Amino acid sequence: xxxxxxxxxxxxxxxxxxxxxxxxxxxxxxxxxxxxxxxxxxxxxxxxxxxxxxxxxxxxxxxxxxxxxxxxxxxxxxxxxxxxxxxxxxxxxxxxxxxxxxxxxxxxxxxxxxxxxxxxxxxxxxxxxxxxxxxxxxxxxxxxxxxxxxxxxxxxxxxxxxxxxxxxxxxxxxxxxxxxxxxxxxxxxxxxxxxxxxxxxxxxxxxxxxxxxxxxxxxxxxxxxxxxxxxxxxxxxxxxxxxxxxxxxxxxxxxxxxxxxxxxxxxxxxxxxxxxxxxxxxxxxxxxxxxxxxxxxxxxxxxxxxxxxxxxxxxxxxxxxxxxxxxxxxxxxxxxxxxxxxxxxxxxxxxxxxxxxxxxxxxxxxxxxxxxxxxxxxxxxxxxxxxxxxxxxxxxxxxxxxxxxxxxxxxxxxxxxxxxxxxxxxxxxxxxxxxxxxxxxxxxxxxxxxxxxxxxxxxxxxxxxxxxxxxxxxxxxx
Amino acid sequence: xxxxxxxxxxxxxxxxxxxxxxxxxxxxxxxxxxxxxxxxxxxxxxxxxxxxxxxxxxxxxxxxxxxxxxxxxxxxxxxxxxxxxxxxxxxxxxxxxxxxxxxxxxxxxxxxxxxxxxxxxxxxxxxxxxxxxxxxxxxxxxxxxxxxxxxxxxxxxxxxxxxxxxxxxxxxxxxxxxxxxxxxxxxxxxxxxxxxxxxxxxxxxxxxxxxxxxxxxxxxxxxxxxxxxxxxxxxxxxxxxxxxxxxxxxxxxxxxxxxxxxxxxxxxxxxxxxxxxxxxxxxxxxxxxxxxxxxxxxxxxxxxxxxxxxxxxxxxxxxxxxxxxxxxxxxxxxxxxxxxxxxxxxxxxxxxxxxxxxxxxxxxxxxxxxxxxxxxxxxxxxxxxxxxxxxxxxxxxxxxxxxxxxxxxxxxxxxxxxxxxxxxxxxxxxxxxxxxxxxx
Numbered sequence: 001x002x003x004x005x006x007x008x009x010x011x012x013x014x015x016x017x018x019x020x021x022x023x024x025x026x027x028x029x030x031x032x033x034x035x036x037x038x039x040x041x042x043x044x045x046x047x048x049x050x051x052x053x054x055x056x057x058x059x060x061x062x063x064x065x066x067x068x069x070x071x072x073x074x075x076x077x078x079x080x081x082x083x084x085x086x087x088x089x090x091x092x093x094x095x096x097x098x099x100x101x102x103x104x105x106x107x108x109x110x111x112x113x114x115x116x117x118x119x120x121x122x123x124x125x126x127x128x129x130x131x132x133x134x135x136x137x138x139x140x141x142x143x144x145x146x147x148x149x150x151x152x153x154x155x156x157x158x159x160x161x162x163x164x165x166x167x168x169x170x171x172x173x174x175x176x177x178x179x180x181x182x183x184x185x186x187x188x189x190x191x192x193x194x195x196x197x198x199x200x201x202x203x204x205x206x207x208x209x210x211x212x213x214x215x216x217x218x219x220x221x222x223x224x225x226x227x228x229x230x231x232x233x234x235x236x237x238x239x240x241x242x243x244x245x246x247x248x249x250x251x252x253x254x255x256x257x258x259x260x261x262x263x264x265x266x267x268x269x270x271x272x273x274x275x276x277x278x279x280x281x282x283x284x285x286x287x288x289x290x291x292x293x294x295x296x297x298x299x300x301x302x303x304x305x306x307x308x309x310x311x312x313x314x315x316x317x318x319x320x321x322x323x324x325x326x327x328x329x330x331x332x333x334x335x336x337x338x339x340x341x342x343x344x345x346x347x348x349x350x351x352x353x354x355x356x357x358x359x360x361x362x363x364x365x366x367x368x369x370x371x372x373x374x375x376x377x378x379x380x381x382x383x384x385x386x387x388x389x390x391x392x393x394x395x396x397x398x399x400x401x402x403x404x405x406x407x408x409x410x411x412x413x414x415x416x417x418x419x420x421x422x423x424x425x426x427x428x429x430x431x432x433x434x435x436x437x438x439x440x441x442x443x444x445x446x447x448x449x450x451x452x453x454x455x456x457x458x459x460x461x462x463x464x465x466x467x468x469x470x471x472x473x474x475x476x477x478x
Numbered sequence: 479x480x481x482x483x484x485x486x487x488x489x490x491x492x493x494x495x496x497x498x499x500x501x502x503x504x505x506x507x508x509x510x511x512x513x514x515x516x517x518x519x520x521x522x523x524x525x526x527x528x529x530x531x532x533x534x535x536x537x538x539x540x541x542x543x544x545x546x547x548x549x550x551x552x553x554x555x556x557x558x559x560x561x562x563x564x565x566x567x568x569x570x571x572x573x574x575x576x577x578x579x580x581x582x583x584x585x586x587x588x589x590x591x592x593x594x595x596x597x598x599x600x601x602x603x604x605x606x607x608x609x610x611x612x613x614x615x616x617x618x619x620x621x622x623x624x625x626x627x628x629x630x631x632x633x634x635x636x637x638x639x640x641x642x643x644x645x646x647x648x649x650x651x652x653x654x655x656x657x658x659x660x661x662x663x664x665x666x667x668x669x670x671x672x673x674x675x676x677x678x679x680x681x682x683x684x685x686x687x688x689x690x691x692x693x694x695x696x697x698x699x700x701x702x703x704x705x706x707x708x709x710x711x712x713x714x715x716x717x718x719x720x721x722x723x724x725x726x727x728x729x730x731x732x733x734x735x736x737x738x739x740x741x742x743x744x745x746x747x748x749x750x751x752x753x754x755x756x757x758x759x760x761x762x763x764x765x766x767x768x769x770x771x772x773x774x775x776x777x778x779x780x781x782x783x784x785x786x787x788x789x790x791x792x793x794x795x796x797x798x799x800x801x802x803x804x805x806x807x808x809x810x811x812x813x814x815x816x817x818x819x820x821x822x823x824x825x826x827x828x829x830x831x832x833x834x835x836x837x838x839x840x841x842x843x844x845x846x847x848x849x850x851x852x853x854x855x856x857x858x859x860x861x862x863x864x865x866x867x868x869x870x871x872x873x874x875x876x877x878x879x880x881x882x883x884x885x886x887x888x889x890x891x892x893x894x895x896x897x898x899x900x901x902x903x904x905x906x907x908x909x910x911x912x913x914x915x916x917x918x
Contacts, residue, residue, distance in 0.1 A: 029521070036546045040522050040531035047479050047505035058521060085522060086507040105520035124520070126511055149563070150511035275565050342504040342566025347479065397480035398501075 002049050002090070002432050004466050005475040007097040011077055012054070018075055019055050022099065025067045030105075032056040041100055044085040044092040045147070048349065048397060049432055053080065053094030060105045062180060062188055062218040069216065070186025072099055078462045079184075081212040083124065083155030086147045088338070088350045089431025091159060091211060095466050101216060103154050109133050110219065118177055118194045120221045123154025127161075130222060139224045142169035145427065146335045154217045160209030162427035164334065167385040168259040168293070169225070171427065173208045178221035181207065184458045194221060206453075211429050212464040214457040228293040231259065233327045234303055237284035237316040241265055241368065241380065244286035245360035247313040248384040251290070252357050254309060256302065261385030262289040262334055267344060268379040268392070275340040276333030279326070284316050288384065289334055291327075337381040338392065345377065345394035347403075349410050352428035353417030357387040366416055367391055374409045376402070388426035389417065415440050430468045438470055479503045482538045491762045493537060496576050500534050503527075503568045509560035514839045515553050518856055523550045526560035526570055533577040542584035543577075551577050553853060555846050556712055557839035558751075558811035571812070572758065575711065582714030590631050595713050598845050603673045603705030603722060605651050612677065615642040630851075637851040641882055643678060651676045652683050654701035657691050664694035665740045665788065668730050670753065673705040675746050675878040681908065682878065685899035686745050686781055692903060693788060698739070702729035706744075708752035711759075712844050720763075723756055727767070727774050734773070742774065745781040745895055747877040748844060751812030753778040780809065781895050782818040782876060792901040796827025801897065802870035803830050804861075804884065806877035807839045819876055819894045826901035828874075833864035842883035854883070862887050872910060 011018070019033045032038060033055045042050040054077075059065045072079050082092040082102045094100050106122035109129070113119070114137055121130055127148035130141040144163035145151055151161070157179065162171040169175065178192030191207065192198035207214055238244040244263060251261065264272065264280075264287045273280040281287055288310075292302040307318050321327040333340070341348050355363050364380065371378045382390040391413055395406035414424050414437055424434045424441050438447060451469055454461070465475060481500050488494050509526040510516045516525035523532065532547045543551075551574065560570050587595070601607045615638065622639045625632045652671045667690065671683055690697050707722035733739050744750035753775065760771035779787075801823055809815045820830050841847055841857030862884060865873055873891040875881055881891050896907040 029519070032521075032523070034546055036532070036535070036544060037523055037550075039535050040528040043505065045506055084507055084510060085527075102520075102522070104516075104522075107517075107520060128511075147506065147508065150507045150509075275567070336508070336565030339504055339506045339508055339565025342502050342506075342568075346501040348504065 002093075002435075003471060004051060004095055005471060006477055007095065008076065008078065011075070011097045014075070015054055018077055018099075021071055021075065022055060022057055022068065025071060026057055026059060026064060030058045030060070032058070041082075041102075042094060044082070044087045044090060046088055046090040046093070046431070046433060048347065048403060049090045049093050051094050051096060053098050053100045054096065056100040056102055058102045058105050062182065065101065065182045065216055065218050066186045066188050068099070068101060069182050069184060073185045073460070073462060076460065076462070078465055079216075080464055081154075081158070081216050083152035084126065084147075084150045086151045087155065087159070087429065087431060088352065089425070089428045089433040091155070091429050091431040091467065093432050093466065103218070104152065106218060112224075113194060114139065116194050117224050118221055119224050120219060121153055123218050123220060124152050127151050127153060127156055130224070134224050135227070138227045140227050141222055141224055142166075142175050143172050146338060148335070153220050153222065157208055157217050157220055158210060158212050159427065159429040162383065162386065162388060164260040164262055164331075164383060165291075167261055167383065168257060173205065175223045176204060176208060176220065177223055179204060179207060179217055180219035181215040181217050183215050184460070184463055189215075192221065209429070211431065211468050213454050213468055214463065229295050230299060231291055231293045231327065232299050232303065232321055233260075233289055233291040233330045234306070234318065234320040235279075235281060235330065236288045236290060236310045236318050237281035238286045238288070239284070239314060239316060241286045241364040242361040243313050244288055245364045245384070247288065247310055248360055249357050250309050250313065251306060252385060254305075256305060258290050258302070258306065258385065259293045260289065260291040261383070263287070263380060263382050263384035264289070264334070264337065265380040267377060268337055268341070268381045271340040271344050271379065272333035272337050274343055275336050276329055278329035278333040279319070280333060281317050281319075289330055334381070341379050341392050341394065344379075345396075347397040348379075348392040348394050349406050350428070351389065351391045351393065351410050351413050352425050353389050353414050353422055354426040355387045355389060355417050355420050355422035357384070359420040359422070360384065360387065363389070363416060363420060367413060370409060370412055374405050376406055376409055383426070386426065387422065389413075411437060432467055435468060436470055438468070479505050479534075481534065487540065492576050492579070496533075496537055496573050499569050499573045500530065502566050503530055504566050506565070508565060509563050509570075512559045512563045512837055514555060514557060514559065514841075514857055515853060517838070518853060519553075524553055529554055530568070530570070530573065533573060536577070536580065543581040544585070548581055548585055548587075551581060553850060555807070555839050555841070555843040557807035557843060559807065559837055559839065562811045562814070562837065571755075578712065578714030579716050580714075582716070594634060594849070598848065599710050599713055599715055599718060602709050602845070605673055605677050608674055608677045609646070609649060612642055612646055615639055616646060633851040634848055637848045637854070641847070643885075647678075647680050651680065652687070652699050654699050654703075657687050657697040657699075659691050659694045659696045661694050663696055666696040666698065666738060667741045667743045667784070668698045668700050668703070668733055668739050670703065670706060670726070670742065670744045670746075670749055671699045672746050672749060678878060678882060679893070681896060682745055682893045685893065685896040685904060685907075686743070688904050689785075689895060689899040689902055690743070693790075695788070697743075698733055700729040700733050706749040706752045708749055709844060711752060720759065723752075723759060723771070724767070726753070727756060727760075727770050730774050730777075731770050734777070739777060741779045741784050742777045743781050743784055744778060745876070745893065746879075747780055747806045747808040747813060747815075748879050750778060750780045751808040754813060780813060780815055780818070780876065782822055783815060785822055785898065786818045790822050790825055790898060790902070792826045793903050794827075794901050797901065799828055799872060800868075800870045801828040801830055802865050802868040802873045802889070803832055804840070804865065804873050804875040804880055804891070805832075805836050806875055806880045807843070809876050810837065819874070822898055823874060823894060826898050828897065831868040831870050833861070833868050835860070835864050840880050840883050842877075842879035844879060847883055858883055865889060
């Protein structure tokens with residue numbers, strides 16, 4: 001189990017009065033404090049780490065969030081923000097002495113401006129909910145994490161989430177225009193707005209991907225884009241991971257940027273096919289999903305050039321989707337991939353490193369070797385075009401030694417990513433999962449500079465204090 | 479997900495099954511997004527993942543069910559939308575069934591809740607009692623306004639009175655008999671004549687029998703078969719549910735071993751989901767029951783599946799009507815039947831449209847609209863709004879529960895099979911009051 005900061009004992013001792021104070025701020029159903037009802041909040045999408053919080057609050061307005069923050073900060077109570085609880089890095093893992101601020105009741109779309117191509121939504125709107133709200137007018141919100149059905153935009157901002165189509169459209173940071181945040185002491189601040197680039201320092205850039213360390217995001221202004229004329233996906237099947245990896249490098253280095261370029265290896269192909277029935281090639285060791293967009297002529301041209309590149313890598317088969325339904329099934333399998341691995345293994349750790357695409361073949365080979373030496377199976381599913389790896393390490397949580405091996409294996413993969421010139425996280429965030437590996441990426445001086453930045457926003461380290469930074473002596477002792 | 483059951487606990491077949499289900503869940507949270515109660519209430523505890531966690535904790539600890547767990551499990555509609563969404567293949571249905579049985583066995587509900595559940599479990603599966611109850615309720619209906627609004631007990635009474643049809647159809651329950659096919663016999667099926675549906679809307683069975691016999695299918699309403707057991711099953715009442723299922727299995731097995739059956743036809747999809755699960759329900763029973771139950775479950779088909787299989791064809795000119803197809807949860811999530819009813823309706827010449835949020839429950843969910851009137855009312859309003867926005871002339875659905883829940887508003891609602899029968903030569907459904915249609 002991951003090390004937690006020492007709980008603030010005076011806060012634990014004041015539990016009842018703190019809960020009573022929270023109840024004064026919210027309707028009855030908005031405060032959860034009974035031990036049995038707190039239990040389901042003890043974890044998120046990374047269920048290997050668990051800690052029951054002191055209380056959970058479910059505000060419905062920014063003003064309620066502000067009141068909660070003002071109260072918690074005056075009482076010296078730690079706070080853990082939470083969206084849909086789909087984090088794969090334990091971004092919403094509670095602390096024993098913390099109040100979890102769950103934003104899922106803030107699920108309203110406040111404004112859609114087609115003329116200026118933006119939408120203002122509350123933090124608890126799901127990622128796909130934005131696209132669904134504008135799709136009738138042929139618009140969409142571009143970043144599409146695989147959990148887009150469930151994950152919420154507030155969490156996307158805090159993790160700077162990516163997704164399959166970010167190869168073309170950029171990650172969350174490239175699709176944001178403004179934020180409404182609540183500071184640790186309960187002030188409401190607006191940043192940016194319905195226009196390109198915010199005035200002054202790049203606060204928007206600073207807050208995006210800040211993992212709940214600096215403030216609580218309650219509203220988001222996102223850019224919406226006109227839907228492309230059309231899109232088509234193709235499947236390319238290969239004889240080994242390295243060959244598929246080399247093919248990815250050939251496509252990218254040829255100058256073609258498909259809208260999506262996704263990789264799956266044999267275990268992933270089989271698990272996802274069982275869920276999505278998409279016609280994945282079950283005889284392949286590795287498969288690429290390649291999607292292009294535009295008019296039919298553009299699609300034909302790009303698919304022709306990509307097929308020619310694939311043909312140079314001794315493919316087993318190349319198959320272009322023949323209908324919108326086939327494309328949808330291909331993506332259903334890919335988007336449900338992590339969950340689908342639940343069909344072949346009771347538990348998994350999902351890694352999230354990025355590497356330069358030229359390193360793909362070598363890194364995939366090393367991961368294969370590590371898998372053999374740790375004796376744990378890996379399913380590789382990832383955004384190949386971005387070099388954003390998601391090796392899923394399969395283990396059995398009912399066997400503690402298997403979990404410890406998986407943790408060590410994961411750490412080795414991430415160290416390898418840094419070693420070849422990449423970084424620890426592409427889109428899932430550091431959370432608690434990669435917290436203790438930050439020293440691999442950064443020197444102590446670099447970490448201290450980042451800690452000072454956090455202190456400027458959150459002097460008492462009340463916001464999400466168990467994440468991102470390796471625990472300091474002060475947090476260990478509290 | 480990690481679980482903590484002792485070897486002793488795992489010797490119980492229900493616990494062993496639930497352990498397997500929990501081990502399949504990877505806690506990804508996708509299910510939250512398509513859960514009706516999570517959409518309305520915005521609380522992990524009212525999502526499938528939250529309930530799975532509460533149930534896991536309750537079963538692992540071996541504790542009696544507590545009020546907190548019961549509150550959130552009771553709010554589950556069992557619409558099974560989560561099972562359609564789940565990439566890992568978690569069988570939430572069997573898990574929540576186990577939890578409900580555990581709750582019924584270990585939790586003492588308040589007296590009024592207990593009494594109401596007993597009444598529902600006794601009356602609804604028995605057409606005679608159900609009819610008497612509805613006649614009595616019709617007398618009470620004018621006085622509904624006098625009931626106080628606040629407490630749950632009265633909200634539930636209101637919900638029951640609202641469900642009472644303004645005009646109770648004549649007593650037209652189908653007695654056990656064999657309906658001979660018109661022309662040469664192409665097949666032979668048993669029809670689950672059902673319980674509450676026969677009283678609320680006998681036209682559905684009539685249309686089914688007319689259509690099938692016209693297509694050359696012999697239809698048997700087997701002696702001894704009755705309620706499928708779902709009503710009791712969903713309230714966690716294990717023994718009455720098993721007794722009802724056993725009676726059906728015995729009755730249909732008799733027909734199967736006698737003159738033979740090609741299929742067992744169900745035209746209320748809520749019942750269909752349960753009949754198709756008989757194999758699992760009887761897996762640990764003694765003697766011939768597991769085998770018999772599995773055989774019956776395999777033969778069970780929704781009417782739309784069977785019609786598609788034998789080849790439906792319309793004989794009347796198309797009616798130029800736009801039908802909003804309401805996909806009952808038990809069909810689309812419980813039985814994964816999504817296309818068959820729409821295909822058939824198109825073959826019958828209707829234009830088909832679908833509402834937004836077609837995957838979200840209408841709030842009927844068996845007895846849910848009586849037991850959880852607040853949530854059911856919100857879901858009903860949401861569904862009716864989405865259906866009205868389609869601009870359709872009428873609604874078609876394959877489940878009596880949804881039909882009752884959504885009746886009485888601007889759009890008439892009929893069973894899919896009534897429309898199919900009409901276009902294949904049967905009478906126009908009476909519920910379509912448009913004069914041009916009724917004059918046939």
